[in-house]
Amino acid sequence: MLLVYALCGVAALLALAPLAVALGRSTHGNSIVYGASLVLTLMLSVLALLELFGQGPPPTVTLPLGLPWIGAHFRIDSLSAFFLIVVNMGGAAASIFAIGYGRHEHAPERVLPFYPAYLAGMNLVVIANDAFTFLVSWEFMSLASWALVVAHHRVGENLRAGYVYLLMAGFGTLALLLGFGLLAGASGEYVFDAVRTSHPSSGVAALVLVLAIIGAGSKAGVVPLHAWLPLAHPAAPSHVSALMSGVMTKVAVYGFVRIAFDLLGEPAWWWSMPVLAVGGITAVMGVLYALMQHDLKRLLAYHTVENIGIIYIGLGLALAFKAHAMPFAAALALTAGLFHVFNHSVFKSLLFFGAGAVLNATGERDMEHLGGLIHRMPQTAFVFLVGCVAISALPPLNGFVSEWLTFQAILLSPQLPSWGLKFLVPAVGALLALSAALAAACFVKAFGVTFLGRARTAIAAKAQETDSNSLAAMYFLSALCFVAGILPGLFIDALAPVSNALLGVSMPRQTGLDWLTIVPIAESRSSYNALLVFVFVTISGSIAAFAIHRLASDKLRRGPAWDCGYPDPSPATQYTASSFAQPIRRVYGASVFRARETGEMPPPTSTAPARLTVELRDLIWDTAYAPIGSFVAYATERLNILQFLTIRRYLTLVFSALVLLLLVLATWQ
Amino acid sequence: MAVIRDFGLQGMQMMLVLLLSPLFTGFVRKVKARLLRRQGPPLLQPYRDLARLMRKEVVLAESASWLLRVIPYIVFAGTWVAASLVPTFRSGLLFSWSADLIALIALLGSARFFLALAGLDVGTSFGGLGSSREVMIASLAEPAMLMIMFTLALIAGSTQLSTMAAYMVSGEVGLRVSLGLALLALIMVAIAENARIPIDNPATHLELTMVHEAMVLEYSGRHLALIDLASELKLLLYVSLIACLFLPWGIAGPDATVGEISAGVAVYVGKLAIGGILLAVFETSIAKMRVFRVPEFLGAALMLGLLATLLRFVSGSF
Numbered sequence: 001m002l003l004v005y006a007l008c009g010v011a012a013l014l015a016l017a018p019l020a021v022a023l024g025r026s027t028h029g030n031s032i033v034y035g036a037s038l039v040l041t042l043m044l045s046v047l048a049l050l051e052l053f054g055q056g057p058p059p060t061v062t063l064p065l066g067l068p069w070i071g072a073h074f075r076i077d078s079l080s081a082f083f084l085i086v087v088n089m090g091g092a093a094a095s096i097f098a099i100g101y102g103r104h105e106h107a108p109e110r111v112l113p114f115y116p117a118y119l120a121g122m123n124l125v126v127i128a129n130d131a132f133t134f135l136v137s138w139e140f141m142s143l144a145s146w147a148l149v150v151a152h153h154r155v156g157e158n159l160r161a162g163y164v165y166l167l168m169a170g171f172g173t174l175a176l177l178l179g180f181g182l183l184a185g186a187s188g189e190y191v192f193d194a195v196r197t198s199h200p201s202s203g204v205a206a207l208v209l210v211l212a213i214i215g216a217g218s219k220a221g222v223v224p225l226h227a228w229l230p231l232a233h234p235a236a237p238s239h240v241s242a243l244m245s246g247v248m249t250k251v252a253v254y255g256f257v258r259i260a261f262d263l264l265g266e267p268a269w270w271w272s273m274p275v276l277a278v279g280g281i282t283a284v285m286g287v288l289y290a291l292m293q294h295d296l297k298r299l300l301a302y303h304t305v306e307n308i309g310i311i312y313i314g315l316g317l318a319l320a321f322k323a324h325a326m327p328f329a330a331a332l333a334l335t336a337g338l339f340h341v342f343n344h345s346v347f348k349s350l351l352f353f354g355a356g357a358v359l360n361a362t363g364e365r366d367m368e369h370l371g372g373l374i375h376r377m378p379q380t381a382f383v384f385l386v387g388c389v390a391i392s393a394l395p396p397l398n399g400f401v402s403e404w405l406t407f408q409a410i411l412l413s414p415q416l417p418s419w420g421l422k423f424l425v426p427a428v429g430a431l432l433a434l435s436a437a438l439a440a441a442c443f444v445k446a447f448g449v450t451f452l453g454r455a456r457t458a459i460a461a462k463a464q465e466t467d468s469n470s471l472a473a474m475y476f477l478s479a480l481c482f483v484a485g486i487l488p489g490l491f492i493d494a495l496a497p498v499s500n501a502l503l504g505v506s507m508p509r510q511t512g513l514d515w516l517t518i519v520p521i522a523e524s525r526s527s528y529n530a531l532l533v534f535v536f537v538t539i540s541g542s543i544a545a546f547a548i549h550r551l552a553s554d555k556l557r558r559g560p561a562w563d564c565g566y567p568d569p570s571p572a573t574q575y576t577a578s579s580f581a582q583p584i585r586r587v588y589g590a591s592v593f594r595a596r597e598t599g600e601m602p603p604p605t606s607t608a609p610a611r612l613t614v615e616l617r618d619l620i621w622d623t624a625y626a627p628i629g630s631f632v633a634y635a636t637e638r639l640n641i642l643q644f645l646t647i648r649r650y651l652t653l654v655f656s657a658l659v660l661l662l663l664v665l666a667t668w669q
Numbered sequence: 670m671a672v673i674r675d676f677g678l679q680g681m682q683m684m685l686v687l688l689l690s691p692l693f694t695g696f697v698r699k700v701k702a703r704l705l706r707r708q709g710p711p712l713l714q715p716y717r718d719l720a721r722l723m724r725k726e727v728v729l730a731e732s733a734s735w736l737l738r739v740i741p742y743i744v745f746a747g748t749w750v751a752a753s754l755v756p757t758f759r760s761g762l763l764f765s766w767s768a769d770l771i772a773l774i775a776l777l778g779s780a781r782f783f784l785a786l787a788g789l790d791v792g793t794s795f796g797g798l799g800s801s802r803e804v805m806i807a808s809l810a811e812p813a814m815l816m817i818m819f820t821l822a823l824i825a826g827s828t829q830l831s832t833m834a835a836y837m838v839s840g841e842v843g844l845r846v847s848l849g850l851a852l853l854a855l856i857m858v859a860i861a862e863n864a865r866i867p868i869d870n871p872a873t874h875l876e877l878t879m880v881h882e883a884m885v886l887e888y889s890g891r892h893l894a895l896i897d898l899a900s901e902l903k904l905l906l907y908v909s910l911i912a913c914l915f916l917p918w919g920i921a922g923p924d925a926t927v928g929e930i931s932a933g934v935a936v937y938v939g940k941l942a943i944g945g946i947l948l949a950v951f952e953t954s955i956a957k958m959r960v961f962r963v964p965e966f967l968g969a970a971l972m973l974g975l976l977a978t979l980l981r982f983v984s985g986s987f
Contacts, residue, residue: 433812441804453792541746553724575797583805
């Protein structure tokens with residue numbers, strides 16, 4: 001019954017799309033569409049929660065839609081239920097935010113119809129139970145989000161972003177299509193229940209795994225298939241950016257987990273290696289790219305790439321442990337990965353909302369034109385700071401807990417017998433540690449340059465605090481960051497059914513432990529109590545504040561900045577985003593980006609300004625994408641002559657093609 | 670009764686590290702001065718400095734936000750809690766299991782995150798310079814620290830500091846290559862994290878050479894006192910951490926008597942004295958390096974940590 005209600009909810013979202021076309025330009029269209037989306041996504045989250053904690057077999061429904069001999073199959077098991085929560089909670093937050101944010105939209109008729117359709121698409125992917133429905137929903141989700149990416153198609157490079165996104169989405173779906181085709185085998189079993197029972201040969205399974213890494217990975221944004229992501233995610237309106245980065249990448253992770261952990265059966269020992277390698281490289285490359293950005297939304301988009309890497313590291317470890325019959329370690333690693341899925345969806349949505357609020361207030365995404373917003377937008381600054389601390393994996397917020405669990409899983413891996421993993425896992429651990437430290441640097445920059453210091457432009461100096469709906473959405477997500485950070489045991493226990501369904505075991509129960517500590521294996525081995533640490537820090541900070549104010553001095557005087565005696569009134573003398581990243585660019589950039597700095601000093605008597613030029617190259621784009629692009633351009637140039645042939649030649653071509661095809665058919669038989 | 674005793678011991682540890690840390694800094698300064706054949710400031714000078722700063726009024730820049738005023742308390746509280754979780758004179762304290770070594774590193778990371786934000790808050794060039802260099806140094810020091818943690822956790826089979834210390838003292842360890850590499854890397858990280866020579870000079874105010882001092886340039890009065898106390902606590906924390914992991918002898922066990930605990934305190938103070946003398950000798954015998962040589966120094970620490978971890982993964986006997 002739950003599933004029927006859920007399908008009704010999704011159908012209602014779909015029905016909202018044509019309604020939104022009609023309401024597009026009306027004054028209340030915005031509130032109606034987002035309000036209805038909010039109600040529907042909340043309903044779907046509640047249904048998913050009920051299903052996650054409910055007992056009994058997963059409900060299934062078959063509808064006579066799609067291909068007549070397959071139909072459309074739907075099913076909600078605990079994995080689907082978990083991802084449904086992620087999708088709809090993100091959707092609900094984005095809808096609250098958009099009720100306020102959407103009022104500033106110049107062309108609502110270009111956004112409103114696609115928004116509920118996009119939400120419906122993501123929901124359908126997660127509950128689909130056959131390959132056909134899955135792929136159709138997947139493609140529907142991609143197209144709906146593409147329409148949202150090009151909503152502001154006249155602005156900057158948005159059209160190019162949409163173009164690259166469309167190509168990469170098509171490429172990813174193609175890989176998944178091939179993967180599902182291989183899984184279906186000769187008998188053509190497209191329903192997941194049948195796929196699950198048919199055990200593919202090891203060669204086929206390996207091929208499917210690689211196709212799943214490519215297909216789902218290109219949507220999730222793993223390096224080197226990430227190139228579209230930092231273009232497309234920032235181009236969309238901010239609440240959609242939040243959904244794309246916070247939620248849709250998680251739907252892609254769902255696709256990977258569904259194939260690798262569920263449909264493919266028992267993993268081989270080496271399966272984890274490509275996943276771990278891709279995860280480690282993605283984590284570090286993502287954050288290094290993010291550090292080089294000065295566009296706030298693009299920085300956040302690149303940072304999504306990093307977090308996807310962290311999730312893949314957790315999933316890769318889980319695959320490794322599963323293959324080597326270490327189910328409890330596998331449960332720990334899988335829980336770490338999935339917990340990070342949840343956490344990232346929360347804080348990434350929060351940060352994109354913050355960036356959206358700044359964009360609305362100032363019309364700027366470029367951090368070099370912002371600054372000092374903490375004075376003008378104190379509430380946005382506060383919630384953005386919460387998001388920054390959470391995403392930098394700092395205690396006591398939620399990002400740290402999932403990384404802590406991932407580290408604990410890595411510490412269990414010396415028991416893995418295979419030599420490849422013995423070398424790979426420590427390297428991946430080092431990459432994870434590096435990415436965690438660089439993430440903190442990245443968000444000191446993002447918050448510091450945007451919100452702290454002095455306003456760099458007049459428009460930043462006059463920014464107004466954002467509206468109350470947007471603030472409500474951001475406060476809701478900050479509260480979630482805090483609760484998931486302080487009481488991680490609740491969330492780990494909520495993930496137990498997923499782990500049980502995929503691995504047969506789950507982590508030990510956490511909620512019954514003293515003081516709400518989390519203990520993944522044994523207390524003598526490791527434990528973490530965020531609540532206690534938080535209370536401890538708060539109490540010691542308060543005692544210090546109280547004692548000093550009462551016993552010593554509480555006097556305060558405002559004066560000009562000290563700055564070693566040479567304060568400069570021009571805000572241009574502050575550190576900028578680029579100058580902040582300069583030491584890191586110098587340490588890492590020389591090899592990763594071929595970074596080059598050239599300084600031009602005018603001769604001593606000249607009054608011309610000195611210039612410093614920084615050159616960065618995106619080596620992945622240059623080596624992987626640009627050659628393909630230029631090859632396609634070259635080939636189309638060559639094939640262009642086909643447009644100008646005589647009718648005789650066309651007929652000859654048609655005839656020879658026919659002969660060729662017949663010949664192929666004859667030899668094939 | 671047992672709970673009260675445990676609370677008391679935990680409180681004693683907190684007060685001990687808080688009271689000892691300025692003394693330790695004063696001690697290192699004194700030894701350094703004597704090594705240079707100077708008289709040096711009195712041992713108790715850091716306490717006097719703190720008391721004077723606390724009594725003075727705060728002069729806050731006009732462009733400063735509320736964050737700048739809150740950060741000293743966050744940094745101080747975070748560092749203080751971290752320092753009180755490292756076993757010093759007795760292991761298995763009441764709250765020692767609330768944060769393991771990873772959480773401890775991350776807690777210090779939180780403190781540094783906020784301190785780097787403080788450098789950017791007023792919007793001056795020196796603050797930004799300090800912050801940007803600090804995060805560059807941290808981006809190498811923190812992974813190195815985590816790799817050291819990996820090595821030690823794999824040897825001891827735990828990330829809990831109390832369990833680790835107990836395992837190290839049990840004699841099952843013996844001399845190991847990975848342990849030696851980890852110790853070397855940990856010392857290098859500790860020097861970098863505490864802004865000591867050759868990474869940074871705690872005594873300088875020369876603009877172009879400073880990192881930590883540049884970040885906190887806009888602080889004055891009680892705020893500066895808290896920041897200074899936090900860095901003194903951090904120095905003490907790292908020395909205690911090295912002592913607890915590599916010289917765990919003399920730390921009283923979970924069910925120690927009063928006599929054993931007093932012996933533990935005495936041994937701890939002795940270890941600190943040795944650590945302080947070694948630090949002072951090291952600092953006087955070496956020159957400060959350029960900022961862009963620091964990545965090489967810390968990169969070496971990171972590689973040592975990675976090598977030690979790899980050795981542990983490859984074979985249990987290294």
